[in-house]
Amino acid sequence: MDINEHIESPFVIKISFEKLLDQYKTLINADNDFIAANAKRVLKIAEKNPVLRDGFSDITYFKTYETEIEGILQDAFSPLLTHNEIKTATVPFQDIIFNASERFKSILATAGKDFDLKIKNMPEDQTYIIACTIILNFCYGYNINFKRPFLYEIPDEKGVMRYYKILYNGDFINIVPKPEAPKITQDDFEELLDNFENIELWKSKFPPNSYEFKGFIISNMFDVTDDQSISNIKSSLIGEDKRKNEGFMEEFHEVFRSLLGLKNIKVGFSIYNKDEDTFERVYGAGMTSYLLNDLEAKQCTDALCKWSYSRLLKENKYFSISDVEKAYAKGQSCAPHIKVLQKQGIKSAIFAPIANDEGLMGILEIVSEKPKVLNSINANKLIDVMPFIVSAVERSKKEEENLIEAIIQKECTSIHSSVHWRFVKEARNFIKDQLNGIEPNFSQIAFNDVYPLYGQIDIKGSSQARNSATQKDLTLQLNKIKALIQTASDLDNLPVYEQYIYQIGRFLDDLNTNFQVDSEQRISRFIKEDIKPILKHLQTKDSLSELVDDYYKSIDKQTNTIYHYRKNYDDAISMINREMASLLDQKQIEAQKMYPHYFERYKTDGVEHNMYIGESITKENSFNPIYLYNLRLWQLQIMCEMENTYYQMQTRSKFPIHLDVASMILVFSQPLSISFRMDEKQFDVDGTYNARYEIVKKRVDKAFIKGTNERVTQKGKITIVYSQKDDEREYLRYIRFLQSKNYLDTDVEIVELEDLQAVTGLKAIRVSVLYHKSDNDKSYYTYDDLMKEINA
Structure with missing residues (x-):
């Protein structure tokens, strides 16, 4: 199959490694013998397989020359980095990948066999035009800035959508016009600037298959799911609280200058008054409207021509004028928006509607005193930020006064x-x-040079316990339904009853042998769509109505399912979290009296807590490292007490199901900075290095001991994760002290952890907790002793 089949493009694509091989030619005589030998190795592969240099378009060749291609690309796809880098070798504008890093393969495998890899924001109807803009740049030197970020949306193992930004390396391509390709003139270029959406015009300038694309592309991808770059743009956008700040508008100009890659542009706004059908000035420091110029307000029909009025107000779409003077000279001086721009010396402009589902709220006006720099092509870059402008304008209405x-x-x-x-x-x-x-302006709240402490008491195997409870409830419900329909079949031998009994049997078999994430959803849909109408029918029969009523009595009204085993699980989790959180809150009152520090805790499948201590929080010249050491010892002691309280609850309350817990403390020895994020309503660490702490915090409890499949956190033990030798010595001192108090056992072990993403060198101290049957009990027990007591 040919790569170019069934695809309309100005390119005829041939995969070739010629430009890459030419670079290896220059390395043959390198001073470094290893580099020279490696270059000879690559060139020898190409010499034996000339098609790899000459190029090919038959995709079966990817399989035929798989080993040879892998050998040529070995340096680009280093085996040392293959499990870390997200990288592919690919074909432009097609979802053909012929070489990939192991990490990329793993990401795709996790997404599932049915997943179809597609570039998220590459509209199919614009692919042809984007290819043409590449030709304009590569062959004619017209540098059109159309560098919109392209993304892959790929679900992870939990089905959560993650986003990967794609960066293309075009060092190994060559684009050559064929003899029949029309030569692009300056007039052609200027005509195209105002006609991004006119596909027929672009095809007339760049006919299909009129340029040869020879080479290949390397795509590097980065996970930008949690990227803060968009939030930085959002925080700079228009809002009622922002527009009173003197420096806001200059910052806002800079956002768009960076976005469009243009230095000499300005941004204005006008508010749309729906009741009066007018545009009105936005009041604030440095704010202006280029559509209104020096007017306070203007009827929309007087500010726009008929076409532009429909475009902005009816269609809610942007439009551009790349050359105001040319438009004015061509007789458009009667168009109000052209006339007002020309009067102000503006040479090019973009007008974009700020609109939500309820309609137009205002106009974003981007202008330049240079012609052609703003046009219909780079106006497309607004697509990615307009939703945030809309959100900011909506928020602004709620944040005043x-x-x-x-x-x-x-x-x-x-x-x-x-x-x-x-x-x-x-x-x-x-x-x-x-x-x-x-x-007024509410300033950012930040605290510098504070020491973080993090701990968690986590319920082990909570997912398995939840799934097991769900299986049991569904099995119980299906068996009740099966028995009811069997009774109906005995009374009235209809084949459809037999079919439903068979289908229920299939579901029961699947529950016992192949319970999956969607099993509950499929069974619930079956009961709702297929079984419920039958039960409604059976309820009309005197001989069966009582049985149907009994079935409905067993169904929970809120969940519409049998909710027995899951209720036991939910009740157990709720009891654990409530008791653990209550104990932590009580103990925190004592800790605050020792020395004030920031504290927060939250419930998941267990209880986690964050603490920060430092001079900037106390606002007094009183902080000493001894308060940090004291808080660390306090934390370790409290984790032991929480473990004891948990298992005493099990003994005392006899939980409906047995669940174990595992405790962990994360030690981070360097001070960091935290700031309050208004949008997330919580404190978070600042800076790239400090973000390493958050990465470890989120992932470390799932980490394995190096060289094993054993999780670092274990039931009956406290795990202390750290990276510095000083931290190890410090916590071993605390452990010896707590051993003397019979909080901890003597089985101390130090283990190394498998590397986490971007984090290496972590170690952990693990030590068993000693348990007491009650607060007044002076005896102490190991975890195994305790389990014998609980299960007795």
């Missing part, structure tokens, strides 16, 4: 007592500026 407590409650939710003083201080400044006639 809040008083101090309203600001704190709305923007920050519940604030821990240790840092509340800082929020009060900023709120007071807010009010002071307001009273002095200065436009």
